[in-house]
Amino acid sequence: MSKAYDTIIIGAGIAGCCTAFALQQKGQKVLLVDRSSVAASGGSGAAGAFVSPKIGKGSALQELTNEAYEYAKEFYPKYFPKYFHQTGVIRIPKDSEDAKKFQAYEAFNTSKYRWVNKEELKTLGIKNAEESFLFEEAGVCDAPELCNAILKQVSFRQFDVLSLEYNDNHWTILNVQHSTLNARNIVLATGYQNTLFDMRYMGVKGTWGSRGDYYSKLKLDVSMHKSISVSANINGIIKIGASHVKAKEPCVVCNGKPLKGLFKTASQMVDTSDFRLKETFCGMRSGSKDYFPLAGKVIDAPFMLEEYPAITRGAKPPLKHINNLYVCNGLGGRGFVFAPLMAEWLAESIVDGKKTDKRVDPDRLFLKWCRKL
Numbered sequence: 001m002s003k004a005y006d007t008i009i010i011g012a013g014i015a016g017c018c019t020a021f022a023l024q025q026k027g028q029k030v031l032l033v034d035r036s037s038v039a040a041s042g043g044s045g046a047a048g049a050f051v052s053p054k055i056g057k058g059s060a061l062q063e064l065t066n067e068a069y070e071y072a073k074e075f076y077p078k079y080f081p082k083y084f085h086q087t088g089v090i091r092i093p094k095d096s097e098d099a100k101k102f103q104a105y106e107a108f109n110t111s112k113y114r115w116v117n118k119e120e121l122k123t124l125g126i127k128n129a130e131e132s133f134l135f136e137e138a139g140v141c142d143a144p145e146l147c148n149a150i151l152k153q154v155s156f157r158q159f160d161v162l163s164l165e166y167n168d169n170h171w172t173i174l175n176v177q178h179s180t181l182n183a184r185n186i187v188l189a190t191g192y193q194n195t196l197f198d199m200r201y202m203g204v205k206g207t208w209g210s211r212g213d214y215y216s217k218l219k220l221d222v223s224m225h226k227s228i229s230v231s232a233n234i235n236g237i238i239k240i241g242a243s244h245v246k247a248k249e250p251c252v253v254c255n256g257k258p259l260k261g262l263f264k265t266a267s268q269m270v271d272t273s274d275f276r277l278k279e280t281f282c283g284m285r286s287g288s289k290d291y292f293p294l295a296g297k298v299i300d301a302p303f304m305l306e307e308y309p310a311i312t313r314g315a316k317p318p319l320k321h322i323n324n325l326y327v328c329n330g331l332g333g334r335g336f337v338f339a340p341l342m343a344e345w346l347a348e349s350i351v352d353g354k355k356t357d358k359r360v361d362p363d364r365l366f367l368k369w370c371r372k373l
């Protein structure tokens with residue numbers, strides 16, 4: 001049995017879900033595929049999914065993150081309001097030294113914000129805090145529920161994609177049930193896992209993380225981030241996250257106590273006396289070599305290395321891409337902030353032929369990687 005699509009998206013985390021949604025919005029016939037039956041089984045399932053701006057001294061990554069934040073805070077309430085809680089997010093300095101830096105950061109707050117002084121922080125239920133920024137339009141997504149809601153709006157099939165073939169202007173995936181799926185385009189949104197093509201030049205690496213959901217009756221109307229994040233109380237649940245562990249393996253041994261440190265820090269921020277653990281979540285974030293997202297075409301790395309061996313010594317031949325193969329990945333610790341805009345940009349490039357924004361074009365990493373071989 002054979003089925004044909006415009007685009008098959010592999011990976012149903014937030015990157016793949018948003019890409020499928022954006023392409024479908026542009027009129028494409030799409031299929032979303034994941035090896036798991038439940039959306040968000042990868043990093044997206046573990047995410048606290050806070051959607052807030054990045055603060056700092058105006059780096060290029062901060063600028064892009066905040067462009068993506070502006071887009072995301074409109075996208076979720078517009079299309080999936082049930083799974084986005086606009087609680088506001090308070091950015092709290094780590095200590096008095098950090099508080100001094102906030103004065104310098106203020107000039108680079110391009111999103112709507114206001115200062116919150118120590119007195120107001122206390123009335124909001126926040127302990128031990130220096131004067132902070134409140135981003136009132138920021139919020140928190142229900143990560144798996146949101147991915148599942150997107151998934152319900154597009155065609156979805158569950159299986160592990162083991163290999164892909166490109167012949168006669170289309171891609172073919174043979175799945176385990178031996179039915180054949182064809183598509184003009186493939187988008188790889190596989191998170192930290194990539195066994196399908198040689199994409200080492202993108203330098204995708206995993207950072208392991210845990211978060212916990214706690215039952216609580218604490219009145220906490222606003223979410224916050226200090227060195228860790230604590231959500232507002234949403235329907236009797238408060239989320240605490242997240243740890244960061246550099247990892248090569250898909251599962252990190254956590255001694256059964258992944259949340260101990262997080263809970264201790266949260267207890268210094270809010271009153272955790274009635275908190276009762278509901279569930280622990282663990283997953284892998286995937287970051288690129290330069291921490292910017294990856295949304296664009298995939299270079300045919302084996303071809304380039306064989307055809308132009310001088311590329312490893314600084315030659316700059318024209319780049320050859322694999323036909324109709326795209327990636328949406330490298331969203332790091334801010335997948336829920338980046339995914340809607342990256343998906344939109346990728347859809348504009350696939351459907352409308354729009355040029356890829358240089359900051360997220362994976363091509364940026366290729367020649368540098370070759371020179372290091």
Ligand SMILES: Cc1cc2nc3c(=O)[nH]c(=O)nc-3n(C[C@H](O)[C@H](O)[C@H](O)COP(=O)(O)OP(=O)(O)OC[C@H]3O[C@@H](n4cnc5c(N)ncnc54)[C@H](O)[C@@H]3O)c2cc1C
Pocket residue numbers: 010011012013014015016033034035036039040041042043044045046047048049050051159160161162189190191192193208209210211229241242243281282283284285286328329330331332333334335336337338
């Ligand atoms: C503990 C934790 C807390 C976080 N908190 C936040 C936060 O507050 N805010 C925020 O914005 N981000 C947060 N993140 C980051 C965010 O979760 C990630 O950036 C995001 O989930 C990445 O999504 P993704 O779709 O790229 O990858 P994933 O969610 O990992 O999805 C990849 C999918 O691809 C599938 N797949 C891979 N290979 C194949 C194959 N061959 N065939 C079929 N399927 C395949 C996998 O099964 C998986 O479902 C957090 C992450 C963690 C771990």
